[in-house]
Amino acid sequence: MKKFIVISALFLSLAGCGNSVPELIDAEKSDKKLIIVTTLFPVYDFAKSVGGDMVEVTLLVPPGTEPHEYEPTASDIININNADVFAYTGGFMERWVPGILGSVTNKNLEAVNMSEGTEIVEGDPHIWLDFDHDRIMVKNIADAIVRKNPENKNYYEKNLEDLLSKIDKIDYDYKMTISLCKSKEIVYGGHYAFGYLVRKFGLGYIAAQGLSPDSEPTAKDLIELTNQVRKNSVEYIFYEELASPKVAETISNETGAEMLLLNNLESLPRDEIASGKTFIDAMYENLNNIKTGLDCK
Template sequence: MKLLMSFLLALLLVVPGCSSEKKQTDGKIQVVTTLFPLYDFARTIGGNRATVTLLLPPGVEPHSFEPRPEDVVRVNRADLFIYTNAAMEPWAANIISGLDRGKVEVVEGGKGIPLMQGPVSDQHRCEHDAHEGKGVDPHIWLDFDNARTIARNILAAYVARDPANKAFYQQNAAKLDGQLAALDQQYKETLAQCPKKVLLHGGHYAFGYLARRYGLKYISASAVNADAEPTPAKLAELVQVMRREHLNYVYTEELLSPRIAETIARETGAKVLMLRAGHNVTKDDLQRGVTFISLMEENLRNLKTGLQ
């Protein structure tokens, strides 16, 4: 696969007209990001001095994303390529291996953030998976203190690329940092007042950081790997938890099937609420101008409802 990607990349780069994307000459920093939180932070900090694009097509679930040769070409035309970490985007390694590292700066947004462990499904529990890093929760941005670190890493990349406009990037980053700090405080205050502390999620293990920071017990139907399916025994266990904890809501997530959450809801008489992990957004979301902050504010409203 890597050899094929490299060959196609070379072909696309040397054949005129194979890509409609041209290197910008307006003086702006060209940035390609993998996930929506990185995209939103990068466009906020870069302001009108950067052109920021999202590598994932709208609505695509990132865990199953496979980069195409034209994606590698697109990143090669950038100044900065920003990804989260190797656990979140293992497919980014193929892109990075094909880059001209003398021209494209690779930025690990999650640099310096320790990863927490999450559950591993039985079918993935083996020695090979331990070496591959499965079972590590990569959704670091859902602890908003981590989100602030990601923003600082992006700021550092901008300043290194364009030191003459350091003050401009710092001003934008400071405003974003204040918004994330306020969001963090809002979560702490609101969730501390909720009488229920159990967050039951009918999807893959994505909200461990959020639960740990804000004092919730988090139970998911599936493990960290998004393709895992809960067993009948696991589903029965979740139904018992719903009844024992007197939970009236079960959560589902965007871009993945709500089938499991709906099954649990039918068995318990509960209702289903959306909880956004924020990896990616739909085309409609992009068109209506959602931000990471607005998505997380929506989450807080749904958490407040579900934990009453």
């Protein structure tokens, strides 16, 4: 008989609600694949790339959802408890993780803080936007997968090598492209998500909002940013995918600057994930828009 490891009180609280219970992860999968639960899209994609056909990977934060203020549902907690591996980006974005890990009953759960070993800037959770960090993150998830399934170590290590090669290639492509840019400053009509990337490649960076997408710019902030765009003859202003583009639109309307997407990859739309778009794919799309926006020949 199939059985599910559950947290009883939470399951009962679900049953007492009018809504149906979301689909749960089966703790005794017949195909014996490792069950990996991840929080954000970069972690999800890295786990899939390393684990390949040997793993079943679940993304907790629904596609297209802003994750900064996300709170796990009862079914999310049950799925974490039923997993072999639970991977998250760190303590700044997923502040709820310590409480969840303190309540799970699955003593064999391998919890992976993907930021372990990275150089974190205080308060900035967007560690995956530095390729040096990505190399560490993919090794962290690979180590966890191997610990849970050592008999397939060679398979996972080959996948890791392939992924590291792709990271090396895109890192080089960013470096070469940005070295040819006439403009060296990104004007971003969203929250301050690209600090790691601009520091790595020596770019200037002006963002309309702080580290949280909920922080609204004041009228004074918008006026100053609009004046700066005019003064510097900025031709393109970037906007983010998950948040409203109204700030970028306002500046664009006032200055005539065109708008370009710069995706911080906290999440992707459901159809893009379903189509198989990877972290590397999305970062190349960002690079193409940076090439246009900063006039890189």
